[in-house]
Amino acid sequence: MTETLFEKIWNSHVVVERENEPSLIYIDRHLVHEVTSPQAFDGLRLNNRQVRRPDLTIATIDHNVPTTDRSLPMIDETSSTQINTLEKNCKDFGIKLFGINDPNQGIVHVIGPQLGITLPGSTIVCGDSHTSTQGAFGAFAFGIGTSEVEHTLATQTLWLEKPKTFEILATGKRRNSFAVTSKDIILSIIKEIGTDGGAGHVLEYRGDAISDLSMEQRMTICNMSIEAGSRAGLIAPDEKAFDYINNREYTPKNYEQLVDTWKDNLMSDTNAKFDKSFTIDVEKIEPQVSWGTNPAMVSDVTGTIPTPEEYGQSNEIQIASAKKALDYMNLEPETPIVEIPIDRVFIGSCTNARLEDLKDAAKIVKGKTVNPDVNAMIVPGSQMVKYEAEKLGLDKIFKDANFEWRESGCSMCLGMNPDILKPGERCASTSNRNFEGRQGSGGRTHLVSPVMAAAAAITGHFVDVREWS
């Protein structure tokens, strides 16, 4: 019988299976952060339970950490309490913590791969929906709630109903592989299949247009799988994936042997059946800009803001959503995307703040200056990314152009720390969600790629980055 990659990973992790019941699935990697874990550790204490496998568990502090000078005391007491709580929990339960001053601190989904902790063929969970990022290595990586964090800590397993499989076939070749990025590919996919198109499914991204991407670009795609409503997204690992995790701080000692096993097993069989399939031709994809309040409300950069009727077609609910979104975003239908002025630029997040993202943004910025009406900031995805970028002199390029250069963390992707939009401010953001108030109450978010965000910072409005000189 033929199997998809996801089915192979699932089948090799089943601990208990009974007819018409969820299966008990073993978890190979559990990543923990400060926001969704305190109640889970409390639950363990109340019931006198231990962490079953501290050797498969790591923690970091990313969501509410300040991105300014870390030698200063934290102003926000509640954030500080949450951070201290994680430090205490990790100490009490014997979990390795990459803490606030650790050179390996960073956004949890960035440091997993960067440290060689994320492995092909494994099951990976974290109390954060963007855990799907790590599916780029051919892992079943998915977000869980706090109750499941507690369950994983106590048992290293989870009860799951087997998701269905959804093939996303990306064909063709991007016409401009610098200006049209993997962010534009995934936004185009979500625009087509919708924010609940992948519900109950695990997406497998396949095709030449996916193989063509670097690992960091693939992570951007898998990261946003959750924005299409799917449980996870993954890509069959190849030489690029194996090379990426080689020689990292926590690369397994039997790496060579593991690669041999991965090569033999981690791909969907020829003729494997997917429950659903969708094909996209990347040759037709332009740089994308979101205009609304969910990640399916996206337009080509050469396009205009749609009317609610154009967006919703004959679906009353969608038409109403678009009207509400345009009202919130303070945008008029038929406005050209390139005429939308912006106040803020955020280059950061688990979606787009790895080294390649910063290198590409720096190419746009080099020798230019941020528009005087715009406040622009760069928040590297991890302290290691920051260090590597500084070694290449990227920080100097950004600072010379009047970008703020920050310490790493989730920052203004969700605005749990002081990095937030003021009410009414409009932001070009490389993050993943343009929900109402996501980056600050009353703030207006436009999702774009790092190169589109960088170009918008310079000009003060969106531009077609294919024409950048």
Added chain:
Amino acid sequence: MELKLESFSKVTSIITPFDKANVDTDQIIPKQFLKLITKTGYGKFLFYDWRFDHDGKPKNDFILNNTLYEDSKILVTNENFGCGSSREHAVWALKDFGFNVIISPSFADIFYSNCFKNGVLPIILDIEKINKLLQFEDEVEIDLNSQKISLSDEFIDFDIDSHRKIRLLKGLDDIDLTLKEDEKIEKFENDSSIVSIF
């Protein structure tokens, strides 16, 4: 000590009609309220940016500020409810506010799963039935055991996974149940080549 959830049986109340699609968990509980380290006390922050203006005053036109619905335990909403962030705080806030049942044509996967962990019943119904409930102004009774919603003169049946139903009815703790499988977990660990991080 076994920490068990309250068992779930019947809920009787009027419906809060909340006819919105793609309601994300950032709306249900905005991020500034995720910094607590407890599971309780989130109800006052539910839908904060929709309920209150920038000065923290209640918005009169928002349905949850309408006193007619203040004792309602049932939220009826539209497709893809609970999408976005995995934050379980969204369910804690809805429950703390007083909602024990949420009815929608579809839920986001993680939110749906989080509901069961906290004794909240998510019910999936087709859009015609949702539209009927959105219009229905009298009390309804929801019986999990018989899987029926009783309106004044008719019933609406609903489906639910039998395994989840039993756990909810009995208020079973998942971890207790899993620890009964400990031998199997140990066998899996011995038989598989699990790669330690360190």
